[in-house]
């Protein structure tokens with residue numbers, strides 16, 4: 001399913017989007033399928049699947065640890081695409097990874113592998129718009145969304161460059177820093193959301209873990225929220241009731257996005 | 261210039277892009293400013309001990325049957341070329357109004373030089389260092405603390421330089437407003453490779469004047485060790501358009517072998533492949549999927565999976581020749597220089613010394629003696 005269709009559908013139902021990040025292969029590939037099913041069952045609208053890279057500079061300790069577990073379990077790009085392709089889910093899948101894995105596989109091949117595996121979008125936290133020309137072209141040709149990150153520090157000039165190339169949605173970083181659970185959500189988010197007039201959906205991520213965060217962010221004008229570390233923390237514990245806990249957290253967070 | 265051929269660029273998180281722009285602008289603004297230049301000169305000379313001598317190593321020359329000069333960067337304050345860069349960047353940080361500097365360190369040399377610059381310029385200084393490196397370089401850890409820096413141990417990944425860089429980047433992402441990231445080599449996103457190279461070019465400028473004064477001609481070759489490549493680029497740069505052979509000597513470690521996870525060397529120029537690491541497109545040690553390999557070298561300052569993009573470019577064009585020297589041969593050279601010249605070289609620099617035995621360096625050779633080996637004495641003693 002395409003990302004924009006999903007946002008349109010949710011808008012029609014007056015709902016915000018709940019996007020969940022998990023790292024593929026954490027703790028093992030087989031479990032990832034069950035985790036995704038549990039999240040979707042809990043009400044998650046889109047899944048952001050991390051393809052683990054050895055040097056994840058934009059990620060904090062929680063997701064870094066997940067990436068380490070996934071790499072240790074043997075996750076790699078070949079297995080990743082096989083895994084994604086085998087998933088039978090009715091929500092958009094998005095891959096989040098670092099640029100060297102794309103570059104190394106061959107940009108064209110990476111995009112076409114995404115297409116074949118039913119992945120509708122790509123997020124690359126270490127690829128700013130200035131370096132994205134090649135990937136952008138292949139994505140556009142293949143009809144895969146290239147999702148860009150916008151930060152509180154992004155200048156007007158760069159915002160325009162980004163809006164020019166962005167598709168799917170804009171990934172709004174709610175605060176300076178790496179991924180990870182935070183107690184509160186930054187005030188800067190609201191200002192940043194107001195700055196963006198373009199008609200592209202806006203989803204806010206980094207540090208969101210609680211229903212209050214979700215409520216605040218959606219009230220501030222976002223079309224969706226991205227929750228990563230809060231789910232990954234549950235996976236890290238790897239307890240017998242993990243799947244149920246994931247589903248429950250998804251349900252709790254999703255409920256806040258209804259009836260906007 | 262953001263790129264060196266197809267290498268370099270700015271592969272950085274969005275949060276940092278404005279900071280990189282600000283840095284590039286500030287550097288352009290200040291680098292030729294008379295006040296900045298005078299202040300930098302003051303610190304390099306009166307604080308740092310520049311200019312460093314170009315020393316004719318007579319006994320080593322006899323031993324090798326060629327005329328060998330050593331550019332004595334080991335005599336720079338702190339014991340390595342690193343201060344040339346840190347004092348320049350710390351001053352730039354000050355001119356930019358930043359109050360806090362952060363840095364990564366491998367050998368502890370860059371961390372020490374950063375701590376010195378931070379202390380003398382009154383800047384809060386935080387150093388990230390891999391736990392494995394902290395064990396190998398205890399003296400430098402202690403020195404950094406003495407100098408008032410906070411040393412943060414990095415226990416993720418391979419617990420060496422690349423992980424310290426990852427952690428420093430994370431700090432910068434979170435504190436980009438008041439913090440200056442003081443990169444230690446000609447690596448990272450633009451404008452770092454250019455800034456660091458410029459501050460290290462003083463090595464080459466002095467060498468050029470000194471060799472012309474002593475020999476009336478340019479050397480046949482210049483030999484420097486290369487981790488990230490800053491001491492090499494610094495001495496090479498003023499000679500790029502001359503008929504002088506330039507050798508970048510990497511850490512061959514235990515041989516140019518690798519597995520899916522580790523390389524037994526740190527020879528990114530000799531054995532690396534094109535990729536993107538720490539903000540730049542360059543030659544890196546990686547597996548077939550693009551995962552970065554843990555590197556190895558007996559010399560912690562060379563133990564890095566990437567290399568500066570400008571050096572990668574110059575190796576591709578053939579201007580710089582990439583070579584590598586094994587742990588064992590470097591260790592030999594460490595002893596040879598100590599005994600013949602009364603100079604204990606850094607294990608990093610020992611790689612350059614070892615290479616000069618080869619025939620292709622000509623009859624008149626300059627070695628960049630990038631640092632002194634006090635920091636390595638414990639390591640070498642432990643091998644016996």
Ligand SMILES: Cc1ncc(COP(=O)(O)O)c(C=O)c1O
Pocket residue numbers: 340341366367368369370444445446485486487488489490491492560561562606608609630631632
């Ligand atoms: C003495 C010495 N030489 C060389 C290096 C390698 O760095 P570069 O290749 O940037 O000169 C280091 C790094 O710590 C060092 O301490």
